[in-house]
Amino acid sequence: MSAPPSPLLSPSQLAAIAGIGEERSAPAGELLYQVGDRTYPFVAIREGEVAIIDAAGNELVRHGPSGFLGELNLLSGQTVFVNALVTEPLKYIAVERAKLRRLLDEDGPLSDLLLSTFISRREALQSVEGVGLEIVGPRGSEPTMRILEFARANRIPCTWQDAVPVDGGTLPLVRLPGGAELHGPTAGQLLRALGIGLELAPREEVDLLIVGAGPAGLAAAVYGASEGLDTLVVEGTALGGQAGSSRRIENYLGFPAGISGTELTGRAVTQARKFDARTATPYRALSLEPGNGRHLVRLEEDREVAARAVLLATGAQYRRLPVDRLAEFEGTTVFYAAGPPEGQLCAGHRVAVVGGGNSAGQAAVWLARGGALVTLLHRRDSLAETMSDYLIHELERYGVSVRDRSEIAALHGEEGCLAGVTLTSGDALPFSFMFLFLGAHPCTDWLGDTVARDANGFILTGPLVNMDNLLETDIPGVFAAGDVRSGSSKRCATAVGEGSMAVQFVHAHLARTPTVQGAR
Ligand SMILES: Cc1cc2nc3c(=O)[nH]c(=O)nc-3n(C[C@H](O)[C@H](O)[C@H](O)COP(=O)(O)OP(=O)(O)OC[C@H]3O[C@@H](n4cnc5c(N)ncnc54)[C@H](O)[C@@H]3O)c2cc1C
Incomplete structure (x- = not known):
């Protein structure tokens, strides 16, 4: 594991923290917090030293004067994963979580430093065997x-x-x-046992319900809540959507060096919560019943939400390969995203990346840079038809071999361990891991036939269904934004743009439909 980052606080940042915190001291040998604790304060060190130790007793890092402790669970409220042991007599400032949040809202540079450090520390912890x-x-x-x-x-x-x-x-x-x-x-019981995840009442009533917490849903949450709407976001899996699983987003405006998907969406969640938008996960939406005044969305775990306006921001999911036995290998040796854990797993192994688009190219380069022997398989005559030039050059640069006109006919292996594939040409190739980047299917099956969609299942909006508002579906008061919308450009920035813009249409809808007492 690379050591978790330990940046230092400036004297003025320490002073700001002291302004809201409590000065404390602790002798060497004292545990400030330990694995399994439900909560702990933010700790900024004035003097002394603290070692961060995993449950098995391995030391991960030490923090000294002007350093600070904590990782993402300080903000999310998740159970503690490591021990903090005082190794040299300590003088420190302790800040309770709620106060820290308020300080982060007000102090941009401090918020940048702490958030990016917490996120990097979480990424480092994810690669430590035995933590969590x-x-x-x-x-x-x-x-x-x-x-x-x-x-x-x-x-x-x-x-x-x-x-x-x-x-x-x-x-x-x-x-x-x-x-x-x-x-x-x-999944819900697990999150709540870890101390995270808002538990919804059996019935909730809100101004704006957003279904899906990818960039589109989170942007709508920020604008909706900041403009005074009682806003609830429900998410079936993990806050952040596809963008949250992206290793690096290189083309998002304002981040010339790129930004990790975790950081971008982690910041968006913090921002949405700052304006009092509520985020509830994992609650998958199961159905939508249009109503007069309020639309009803039924969720898993017997919950329902009656909302004056609904934004559908459920995005899209990766297509699976139409071959037998795929499910046996999914999640163990066949993946749909290539992040740090997969990168580590694949170093020194033969890896197939399947697909001809930019996501396939990015993953192939990332895995090859991590030491995997990567072959990119795609079915067209030339990659140039589907992949950006710069990525094709990167593939060459990092030694990725490319097989044109290649389609997989069968998978081989035992007990979830992929051993190889046979192509439709009959060629057999040995691979220990495979990554699939085959395009996306919109997450709209749960809508039944309530909302008009195109032939591929993407939601139709605006002029396509005779609505004046660009993002309104054929049901007044139900909007769609981001990848789930027919004709959207499947980019982070456009999803954010559409999510933000949708709120303007929500206001217009609410203005023309005053609350009806007793409606739904
Ligand atoms: C690996 C990867 C790399 C990428 N790199 C880039 C890049 O560099 N630049 C760029 O601009 N774009 C990139 N993209 C594309 C970008 O991430 C998407 O365009 C963007 O995330 C779309 O946002 P969204 O909010 O519309 O949908 P999504 O991000 O798909 O989010 C939708 C959310 O809705 C949830 N959901 C689905 N169904 C339900 C339901 N029934 N109930 C509740 N919740 C539900 C899903 O779990 C998901 O969290 C990348 C995508 C991937 C996968």
Whole structure:
């Protein structure tokens, strides 16, 4: 693991923190907080030293004068994953979480420093074996794979034991930091056991319900809440959407060096919460019933939300490969995104990246740079038809071999471990891992036939359904923004733009439909 970052606070930043915190001291040997604690204060060090130690006793990093402790769970409220042990007598400033949030809202440079450090520390923790959750269940168990994928999507550090738990019980067994055990938890139960995740009332009533917390949904949450609308965002998997899983977004305005998807969407979530937008996850929307005055959206776990306006921002999902046995390998040796954990896993192995678009190119380069032997398989005559020139050059530069006119006919391997593929041409190629970048399917199946869509399932809006407002669907008061919308350009910036713009149309709709007492 690369050492978690330890930047220093300037004297003026320490003074600002002292203004809202409490001066404390602690002798060497004292634990400031430990694995499994539900909460801990932000700690800024004046004198002395603190070691950060994992549950197995391995030291990860030390922080000294002007340094500070904490990672993402300070903001999210998640259970603590590491121990903080005083190694030299300590004088420090302790700040409770709510006060820290307020300071971050007011102090831009401090907020930048702390947020980016917390996010980098979380990324570093994710690669430490034995930190966070322990998930026990065999790779053939679908609930085990689902919880594992959910933990990864939510960037919760976790270790997976591919085994049947000794004491049996419903799969998987999930051991929380601190030792408590859950048998076969739902994703919601897991998040709430970790101390995160808003629990919705059986029925909620709001001005604006946003379904989906990708860039479009989060942008709408920021604008909706900051402009006074009672705004709720429900998300089925992990806040951040596709963008949250992107290693680096290079073309987002204002970030010339690029920005990681985690950081961009993490900041957006903080910003939305700052304006009092509520975010609830994991609550998947199951149906939409248009109503007079309020539309009703039913959610998993028997919840429902009656909203005066609804924004559909459910984005799109990766297409799967139409071959047998794919599910056996998904999540273990076949992936749909290439982040740091996958990069580490693949170093020194033969890896197939399937697809001819820019996402495939980016992943191939990222994996090759991490030491994998990468072959990019795509079905057209030339990559130039579908991939940007600069990426084609990068593929050459990092030694990625490219096979044109290649389609996969069969997968081989045992017990979830991919061993190779056979192409429709009959060629057999050995691969230990495979990454699929085959385009996207809109997340609209849950809508049944309530909202008009195009032939591919993307939602029609504006003039296409005779509505004046560009983002309004054929149901007045129901809007769509981002990748889920027919004709959208499938980019982060446009999703953000559409999400922000949708709020303007929501205001116009609310102005012409005053609240009807008792409606729904
Ligand atoms: C690996 C990768 C790299 C990328 N790189 C770039 C880049 O460099 N530059 C760029 O501009 N774009 C990039 N993109 C594209 C960009 O991320 C998307 O265009 C953007 O995320 C779309 O935002 P969205 O909010 O419309 O949808 P999404 O990001 O897809 O978010 C939709 C959210 O809705 C949730 N959802 C779906 N169904 C339901 C339901 N029924 N109930 C509740 N929630 C639901 C999903 O879980 C998801 O979180 C990349 C995408 C990927 C996958």
